Amino acid sequence: MRTVAYFGPPGTFAEEALLTQEDLAACVREPQRSVPDVIAAVERGDFDVGLVPIENMIEGSVSVTLDTLAFDSELLVQREIDLPVSLNLCARPGVGLGDVKVVVSFPHALAQCRGWLARKLPGADTRASHSTADAAREVARSRRTDRAAICNRLAAQMYGLDVLASEIEDHPENQTRFVVVGRGIPAPTGHDKTSIVCFQREDRPGSLLAILQEFAARSINLTKLESRPTKRALGDYCFFIDFEGHVADELVADALRNLVAKQADVKFLGSYPVGGPAEAGAERRRAAGRAWRRATRWVEEVRARIRDGDPPGDAP
Numbered sequence: 001m002r003t004v005a006y007f008g009p010p011g012t013f014a015e016e017a018l019l020t021q022e023d024l025a026a027c028v029r030e031p032q033r034s035v036p037d038v039i040a041a042v043e044r045g046d047f048d049v050g051l052v053p054i055e056n057m058i059e060g061s062v063s064v065t066l067d068t069l070a071f072d073s074e075l076l077v078q079r080e081i082d083l084p085v086s087l088n089l090c091a092r093p094g095v096g097l098g099d100v101k102v103v104v105s106f107p108h109a110l111a112q113c114r115g116w117l118a119r120k121l122p123g124a125d126t127r128a129s130h131s132t133a134d135a136a137r138e139v140a141r142s143r144r145t146d147r148a149a150i151c152n153r154l155a156a157q158m159y160g161l162d163v164l165a166s167e168i169e170d171h172p173e174n175q176t177r178f179v180v181v182g183r184g185i186p187a188p189t190g191h192d193k194t195s196i197v198c199f200q201r202e203d204r205p206g207s208l209l210a211i212l213q214e215f216a217a218r219s220i221n222l223t224k225l226e227s228r229p230t231k232r233a234l235g236d237y238c239f240f241i242d243f244e245g246h247v248a249d250e251l252v253a254d255a256l257r258n259l260v261a262k263q264a265d266v267k268f269l270g271s272y273p274v275g276g277p278a279e280a281g282a283e284r285r286r287a288a289g290r291a292w293r294r295a296t297r298w299v300e301e302v303r304a305r306i307r308d309g310d311p312p313g314d315a316p
Helices: 013-019 035-044 063-071 107-112 114-120 132-141 153-158 207-216 250-263 279-303
Strands: 003-007 028-032 049-056 076-084 088-091 102-105 125-128 147-151 162-165 175-182 192-200 222-229 237-244 264-273
Touching: 003 013, 003 035, 013 028, 013 049, 013 076, 013 175, 028 035, 035 049, 035 063, 035 175, 049 063, 049 076, 049 107, 063 222, 063 237, 063 264, 088 132, 088 153, 102 107, 102 132, 107 114, 107 125, 107 147, 132 147, 132 153, 147 153, 153 162, 192 207, 192 250, 207 222, 207 237, 207 250, 250 264
Parallel strands: 003 028, 003 049, 076 264, 102 125, 102 147
Antiparallel strands: 049 175, 076 175, 088 147, 088 162, 192 237, 192 264, 222 237
């Protein structure tokens, strides 16, 4: 990889996440104005890969990322990056907490600080920006002295803001997950995740259960299940599913094969390395793989006893 696009402007949490990866940090990197812009730039071939947010521990999925990958792109997830997130209220030098009447930030960041804002700035208005770094840049460029941004320390330093209050998120140990998107499927590492979107062929009682049973029958652990509108009709939903394992694993391949053959239309979003500790998930998949291989050998032994040439119903 030589070039990487990321959700900007400079100073976002996306850039922080990018800099935690040695290979990405060595690339030529360029911010893009929105998540769809990042994905479109990679789709066009302007960049080798792109980095976008996909999920926050408090606010859940970033819907624009899910929808763009599912409906508007053929790119695949290459890896995920889990980044600890600490949010700060920042303003121009000389502005105090009591001066703040308007708080600007990315909608997810505002939502993550809802409780703190209600306690400390109950009369302040909130306004959405394209990103936390964009909020910091806007506040820094404004001549008004009643505005503050919720952003990270990197953006505050980059745009010359003072930190009025730190760690203002409502829940400690907040994390945001980012994904790197590009072309092709990374080789299995033994600690991988697969993401798909399932479109029901028929809306009937038990259709979701039938989809999920394909994974349960093979002891494949789901790590995410989320419904989203298909954009085809009101009340018509698809299901985003993340589960442990790689498409190169026979268990996973068999589950996907049966899923497509019997249950649903599937869009494959990628098999890729998981962020975080590997031990528990990897051992669970190894145990399931051993059990599957034992069962496969047993079935093959039984089938090997089938006689050749006997007419149907003609027993000796």
